[in-house]
Amino acid sequence: MRITNRLLAFLLSLGLTLGAVLVLIEIVARAVGARPIVLDWPGLYRWASGATWGSGFVRLIGVALAVVGLLLLVAQLKPRRPQRLRLQPVDPATDAAVTRRGLARTLRNAALEVDGIDDAHVVVGQHHVRVRAELRDGTAPAMDSLHQAVASAAQHRLDALRLASAPTLSVRISNGEQH
Numbered sequence: 001m002r003i004t005n006r007l008l009a010f011l012l013s014l015g016l017t018l019g020a021v022l023v024l025i026e027i028v029a030r031a032v033g034a035r036p037i038v039l040d041w042p043g044l045y046r047w048a049s050g051a052t053w054g055s056g057f058v059r060l061i062g063v064a065l066a067v068v069g070l071l072l073l074v075a076q077l078k079p080r081r082p083q084r085l086r087l088q089p090v091d092p093a094t095d096a097a098v099t100r101r102g103l104a105r106t107l108r109n110a111a112l113e114v115d116g117i118d119d120a121h122v123v124v125g126q127h128h129v130r131v132r133a134e135l136r137d138g139t140a141p142a143m144d145s146l147h148q149a150v151a152s153a154a155q156h157r158l159d160a161l162r163l164a165s166a167p168t169l170s171v172r173i174s175n176g177e178q179h
Helices: 003-031 041-050 056-077 100-112 143-161
Strands: 084-086 097-099 117-124 128-135 168-174
Touching: 003 056, 084 100, 097 100, 100 117, 100 128, 100 143, 117 143, 128 143, 143 168
Parallel strands: 128 168
Antiparallel strands: 084 097, 117 128
């Protein structure tokens, strides 16, 4: 579930819970014969009984509720980014996948195995994988050969996984101080 959906669901549930608590407080206050505590519901009732569907404020509330409803609908209908990348099945009855995090960790380890690489950062998209490898301090090998070694190691790991839709790989080599 995306963070936007979680935030919208939390805000909606918080609003509904707050509304239910307010109604409960007013019901208890009315039952014990007290005046309205939080919300002047008799005044609200008088206003609502005199308002028509065509009045400006009622229309404004309707438009606001429609906009909120459409935002919730759009947030739910927008396709989510798959968290798992499918692997080519060895057997038709088998369905296997690798998580984005697992693939990133595997490719990071492949880059770290190359001599002269101190650290690596991997970003896995749906159709593209970016590897940024950082040189070890004091190491000054030929950049082209190092780039080729990291790209080859990462591509070898990608090929070994046999992803159903293999992403394109891009590799960048940088010094530790460049970010």
